[in-house]
Amino acid sequence: MNTVNWTALIVFLALFALVTWLGFASARWRRGNLDDLHEWGLGGRRFGTVVSWFLIGGDLYTAYTFIAVPALAFGAGAIAFFAVPYTIIAYPILFVVFPRMWNVCHKRGYLTAADFVTGRFGNRWLGLAIAATGILATMPYIALQLVGIQVVVGALGISGDLPLIIAFAVLAAFTFSSGLRAPASIAIVKDILIYVTAFVAVIVIPIRMGGFGAIFAAIPKAHLLLPVPGPHTTGLYGVYATLAFGSALALFMYPHAMTGILAASSSKAIRRNSVIIPAYSVMLGLLTLLGVFAAAAGLAKLPEFGPGFKEFAGNFAVPALFLHFFPSWFVGIAFAAVGIGALVPSAIMAIAAANLYTRNIHGLIVGRAPEGAQEARIAKWVSLLVKLGALAFILFLPLQYAIQFQLLGGIWMIQTVPAVMLGVFTRWFDDLALLIGWAVGMVMGTWMAAAMHFGPAYVVHIAGWALPGYTALFSLIANLAVTIVLTLVLRTMRGEPRDATLASDYVP
Numbered sequence: 388m389n390t391v392n393w394t395a396l397i398v399f400l401a402l403f404a405l406v407t408w409l410g411f412a413s414a415r416w417r418r419g420n421l422d423d424l425h426e427w428g429l430g431g432r433r434f435g436t437v438v439s440w441f442l443i444g445g446d447l448y449t450a451y452t453f454i455a456v457p458a459l460a461f462g463a464g465a466i467a468f469f470a471v472p473y474t475i476i477a478y479p480i481l482f483v484v485f486p487r488m489w490n491v492c493h494k495r496g497y498l499t500a501a502d503f504v505t506g507r508f509g510n511r512w513l514g515l516a517i518a519a520t521g522i523l524a525t526m527p528y529i530a531l532q533l534v535g536i537q538v539v540v541g542a543l544g545i546s547g548d549l550p551l552i553i554a555f556a557v558l559a560a561f562t563f564s565s566g567l568r569a570p571a572s573i574a575i576v577k578d579i580l581i582y583v584t585a586f587v588a589v590i591v592i593p594i595r596m597g598g599f600g601a602i603f604a605a606i607p608k609a610h611l612l613l614p615v616p617g618p619h620t621t622g623l624y625g626v627y628a629t630l631a632f633g634s635a636l637a638l639f640m641y642p643h644a645m646t647g648i649l650a651a652s653s654s655k656a657i658r659r660n661s662v663i664i665p666a667y668s669v670m671l672g673l674l675t676l677l678g679v680f681a682a683a684a685g686l687a688k689l690p691e692f693g694p695g696f697k698e699f700a701g702n703f704a705v706p707a708l709f710l711h712f713f714p715s716w717f718v719g720i721a722f723a724a725v726g727i728g729a730l731v732p733s734a735i736m737a738i739a740a741a742n743l744y745t746r747n748i749h750g751l752i753v754g755r756a757p758e759g760a761q762e763a764r765i766a767k768w769v770s771l772l773v774k775l776g777a778l779a780f781i782l783f784l785p786l787q788y789a790i791q792f793q794l795l796g797g798i799w800m801i802q803t804v805p806a807v808m809l810g811v812f813t814r815w816f817d818d819l820a821l822l823i824g825w826a827v828g829m830v831m832g833t834w835m836a837a838a839m840h841f842g843p844a845y846v847v848h849i850a851g852w853a854l855p856g857y858t859a860l861f862s863l864i865a866n867l868a869v870t871i872v873l874t875l876v877l878r879t880m881r882g883e884p885r886d887a888t889l890a891s892d893y894v895p
Contacts, residue, residue, distance in 0.1 A: 569734055571650070
């Protein structure tokens with residue numbers, strides 16, 4: 388094991404203690420009855436524009452983003468920058484779709500996307516499919532946040548599973564007691580730390596390395612640019628474009644993103660956030676540059692952090708960069724930004740999964756939907772079990788499994804686009820067609836990912852052209868094709884569909 392960096396560790400623990408206190412204290416912030424699921428799981432829908440900006444941003448830009456995106460730039464080069472246009476594409480979707488979603492959910496008392504789908508299409512099995520997909524995709528996402536904590540703790544010179552277990556216990560405790568108010572308050576501290584870290588890094592490191600010209604001169608051209616496609620193929624250009632577009636479609640389908648949106652105080656707050664949240668895309672671009680800095684600095688041979696951390700490989704690119712260029716006290720701040728950046732989304736993800744189970748699955752299992760305090764009590768315990776499952780995933784299974792399941796999570800979540808995103812605008816789709824289309828997309832997407840050894844891209848051959856692209860987008864196209872064809876057939880047989888919502892529900 389490496390020598391413990393005591394200065395960095397003390398700063399890290401001090402900031403971690405601050406947000407732990409904040410997590411518990413937030414139970415008294417905008418006080419509400421935390422025995423009510425609406426209050427515990429959505430903060431009573433009381434978060435205005437500013438708090439929603441921190442909450443949604445803290446929800447989407449996670450600890451694993453801080454670690455994995457620069458690591459991808461460090462190892463694979465230019466393809467990593469797909470993350471920047473992907474977020475830019477996502478925000479017009481947020482502006483157009485989700486104020487309508489907020490309006491109908493607010494008026495109908497819906498807490499989850501599955502609530503909305505069940506009401507909109509009158510099919511509880513379709514709602515169950517949406518809920519199960521969300522929970523299934525969320526579990527590995529939480530596990531990867533815990534990986535972010537493992538990476539920075541390892542870089543501080545500490546090995547073993549005890550720090551991770553302690554972080555889990557803290558996360559579980561303040562989520563259980565404070566609900567969504569805890570990550571909402573902590574997100575403010577987390578985002579400030581990440582912004583400070585990112586801006587300082589992109590100013591100080593280039594100065595110490597002789598400027599951006601020297602940095603890019605030290606990187607092989609093949610690492611900085613996508614290779615030009617050969618004849619009859621789009622090459623990595625197609626992968627880059629479809630990764631950006633498909634990821635943007637899936638982003639707000641994730642339960643934690645939906646929870647952050649539905650916790651806003653109004654649809655106007657969501658529209659305002661769709662305008663100001665792109666500031667996070669600037670930060671994401673800066674974070675991605677850190678991977679380029681690490682490669683240019685000659686950190687190809689990363690430091691050893693003990694035998695328990697060998698599987699993390701390039702994920703140590705960013706920690707190694709900060710250890711190389713900054714004093715220990717700032718290393719502690721940067722690593723705390725990553726550690727706290729794991730707590731915020733992990734808490735929201737666990738709450739979102741608990742909301743889905745309690746509202747959309749539990750009643751089907753026991754035959755009676757819970758009500759009142761029982762509903763909130765079940766959700767609190769489910770949130771604990773979700774986090775425990777994610778911890779077990781990291782402790783007992785190889786890291787590669789979590790990464791592979793996270794890839795599958797994007798493929799699975801995009802299959803909910805027809806029912807959720809398109810359902811906000813139209814009730815034309817038949818509910819049974821949507822369910823069958825969802826199943827086709829799930830099976831086809833999983834099969835294509837497995838066939839490519841769980842890489843993100845699949846190659847489709849059409850008329851002599853080889854078209855590599857994001858597997859999730861190809862499977863969504865299959866989903867939509869099946870849904871449209873079956874709707875045309877079934878609507879003539881089944882008559883006018885049921886819809887619990889009204890046109891007036893979708894406007895303020």
